[in-house]
Amino acid sequence: MLLGFNSEEYGSSPTKKVSLLNFKQDAVSQYGSLANDYLQLYPAYDDSSATSQANNAPREYFMISQNMWGQLWIKGCSKRLYQYLYDHAPPGTEKTTGCDHGSELPYFLNTISKNASPSERALADKMSNYIVNFIRKYDPNGDNLEKWSSQSVGSKTVMGLGNKFGDKSIASGQTDKKIEFVKRFMSSRGVL
Numbered sequence: 001m002l003l004g005f006n007s008e009e010y011g012s013s014p015t016k017k018v019s020l021l022n023f024k025q026d027a028v029s030q031y032g033s034l035a036n037d038y039l040q041l042y043p044a045y046d047d048s049s050a051t052s053q054a055n056n057a058p059r060e061y062f063m064i065s066q067n068m069w070g071q072l073w074i075k076g077c078s079k080r081l082y083q084y085l086y087d088h089a090p091p092g093t094e095k096t097t098g099c100d101h102g103s104e105l106p107y108f109l110n111t112i113s114k115n116a117s118p119s120e121r122a123l124a125d126k127m128s129n130y131i132v133n134f135i136r137k138y139d140p141n142g143d144n145l146e147k148w149s150s151q152s153v154g155s156k157t158v159m160g161l162g163n164k165f166g167d168k169s170i171a172s173g174q175t176d177k178k179i180e181f182v183k184r185f186m187s188s189r190g191v192l
Helices: 020-041 047-076 118-137 175-188
Strands: 002-006 082-086 157-161 166-169
Touching (some): 002 047
Antiparallel strands (some): 157 166
8 A cells, every 4th residue: 555645744734823822722622631742842932833743643643553554554464554654745835735635646646747847857757657666566676766664563664755755754853752643543533
């Protein structure tokens, strides 16, 4: 299975601006009794750092929860799982929508504009090679492509695609604590 996420999905956005006060209020509203734990994992000291954390936290939450699902998949299925985080915003969207839902599809399918720049064309060629390989042999890897490792029990990385190719952590620092936080939050909501 191929499973992925884009960097500006699930509440992240290049246009999102958050004040420190609103960031802290949102933490209490969203996480209740776990708000202090959340604020320790995603500390903010001013409006700029609050904005950064307000964009980073939902991205990591989704990556962690997707990774948790992936861990269940690989324990109960004989098929390999390949996960990714795609981070290349289509030209002209970098400061508006960014790399939002579906941004990777024209590159995976190599259906970008015929007027695309050489670098955009090269990215589409590379991305579509991963997909063609995956369809042919249930493995995205092939000649002249960065190695894309399948998920294994306990793995905490996914394949970074787009601006940079290679292993990417599901969280930027304190990964184990952030995984534990997501588990506690999901349990408090009856999800786990």
